[in-house]
Structure formats: structure tokens, C-alpha cells
Amino acid sequence: MSKFVEDKGYNEDQLKVLSLLKGDEEVCLMAAPSFVVDFDYDSFVPLMKGLGFEYTTELTFGAKIVNQEYHRYIHENKDNQEKFICSVCPACVELVKAKYPEMEKYLLPFDSPMSAMAKVIDKNWPNQKNVFLAPCFAKKREAKKYPNLIHATITFSELKDIVSKEKPTPLKGSHLFDRFYNDYTKIYPLAGGLSATLHSKDILTKEEMVAKDGVKNLQKLFDKHSDKKFYDILFCNGGCIGGPGVASNKPIFVKRKRILSYRKGAKTEKIGKRKGLDKYTEGLDFSTEF
Numbered sequence: 001m002s003k004f005v006e007d008k009g010y011n012e013d014q015l016k017v018l019s020l021l022k023g024d025e026e027v028c029l030m031a032a033p034s035f036v037v038d039f040d041y042d043s044f045v046p047l048m049k050g051l052g053f054e055y056t057t058e059l060t061f062g063a064k065i066v067n068q069e070y071h072r073y074i075h076e077n078k079d080n081q082e083k084f085i086c087s088v089c090p091a092c093v094e095l096v097k098a099k100y101p102e103m104e105k106y107l108l109p110f111d112s113p114m115s116a117m118a119k120v121i122d123k124n125w126p127n128q129k130n131v132f133l134a135p136c137f138a139k140k141r142e143a144k145k146y147p148n149l150i151h152a153t154i155t156f157s158e159l160k161d162i163v164s165k166e167k168p169t170p171l172k173g174s175h176l177f178d179r180f181y182n183d184y185t186k187i188y189p190l191a192g193g194l195s196a197t198l199h200s201k202d203i204l205t206k207e208e209m210v211a212k213d214g215v216k217n218l219q220k221l222f223d224k225h226s227d228k229k230f231y232d233i234l235f236c237n238g239g240c241i242g243g244p245g246v247a248s249n250k251p252i253f254v255k256r257k258r259i260l261s262y263r264k265g266a267k268t269e270k271i272g273k274r275k276g277l278d279k280y281t282e283g284l285d286f287s288t289e290f
């Protein structure tokens, strides 16, 4: 790979990532699970290792943690709280706070999968730098809340640009992520993915739940004072697969298919220990304020 040169039209975030990769410390890439919309799963990890990342992981374990926290909180509070609004999408949190302040108290007070995962990585492998690969700019803003855990953030488009300019040679070896897997939450970035993986039968009825994506639909939902109890909301059309940091212009149904096939394929892989990961979260606090 060529030496990184600062005159290739890179923006500040791209330069930050490249400078981390050039530095002495090990760098871990944390990929949002929607990355398969823009990257080929089988070649992604070798390509990232060729670019200089020592470790690669994705956020599905973080999504599982968020689900567990949501489930517990709703179970404990369902009789005395009117509504619960998912807070995994920072643009939705911003929307609620700005346009529906009377609903702010219903935002579920927990980390997103990104920040939960950053805490897990920091606890278990503290001496490294972490780069988050994001589908949107709202996630970049959210990551700035954790400057000691997430040291740089780039979008899928920005990473594709780096790859096309630096032309890394893929490192020979496994195509599997290094750390933390969870299969069922691989559909988290899809509209309705969170409610589909919440195991909500014992805490909510189907009628009490609503899943909506796209800002116009969200506004309609809140403007008509919906009487639903649980709101699984994502700001972008189709969910994170429609994020503004995604490079692909393919239709949502094509992107959706890629996520579903990623999940299906991952189920058949021998990826080592999937159970017992809870020990990695011991002592961590995933609650937050907005």
C-alpha cells in the first residue's frame, strides 16, 4: 500500500483514520452491521487488515446488549410508564428532542449498539484505538460524546474512497471478524429489526408496538398522537441501509436482501464461541441521558 498522502482530497475524518493507522497503537474497526450494503462480506476483513486495522468487529453484540437493557427496563416499568421510544438512532433522538419535547421522557435511557460496543471493547481491550464505521453523520455526532472510546468515525462512502485511493492488498487469512458475534441482531439496521429481535412476547403485545422508518412517517406517527406503547423508529427510509453515509444507490429492497443474506450466511459459519459473551459486560453501565 502506498504511503498515505494528505493531498488526495481526504476530509478531516478520513485523515484522522489514516493517521491512526500510521501510528504505533493497534487500531480496531467497529463496523455497523449495515456495512454489507456497500462491502462484500467475504473480502471485507482481509481488505481492512490490508489497510492496517489489527482488529475488526461489528456491532451485533452491542445490539444484543441494548435489547437486553430495553427488555429489562420495559418489564420493570410497563405498568407505570405510558410509552417507550427506542433511542438507538441519534437522528430520531434529535427529532424527538427538537419537535416533540413532551415525548423526550419516553426515550429509552440506554446506549446505542455503537456506544455499548465501544464500552465493551474498552473494558476488555483497553490499549487500542477504535474507529467506528458508520452509515450516517448523526452517528459521527453521537460518537463525539465518547472521545475516549471512539477515536475516529468514518462513513461507508468515506471508507470506500480511502480503499479506492490507497488500494490496500488484502491480507491473507480468515474473512471472519475477530470479536463478538451475534447472529439474530444482524437485522438491526433494517426497519423493524429491533422489535423483531427484542423477544418482546412477555412484555408487550403486538398491538402495542409500532415500527416506522423515514422522517416523514415518524412525523405523521407523532403528529397524530399515536396511542402505541413501544416505538421502534429509524430516521432513514428502510432504516440504516438508507443512511446518507451509505454509498450504494441501489433500491432499498436490494439492500435489504444483502442484510438478510448476510445474516443467513453467518448462521452457517463456524465462528467459535457465541455464548457466554455476557462475561465481557460485567461491571459496565449502559444507561445514558439525552
Ligand code: SF4
Pocket: 088, 089, 090, 091, 092, 135, 136, 137, 138, 139, 234, 235, 236, 239, 240, 241, 242, 243, 244
Ligand atoms: S436510521 Fe439513519 S440516521 Fe438513524 S442511525 Fe441509521 S443511518 Fe443513522
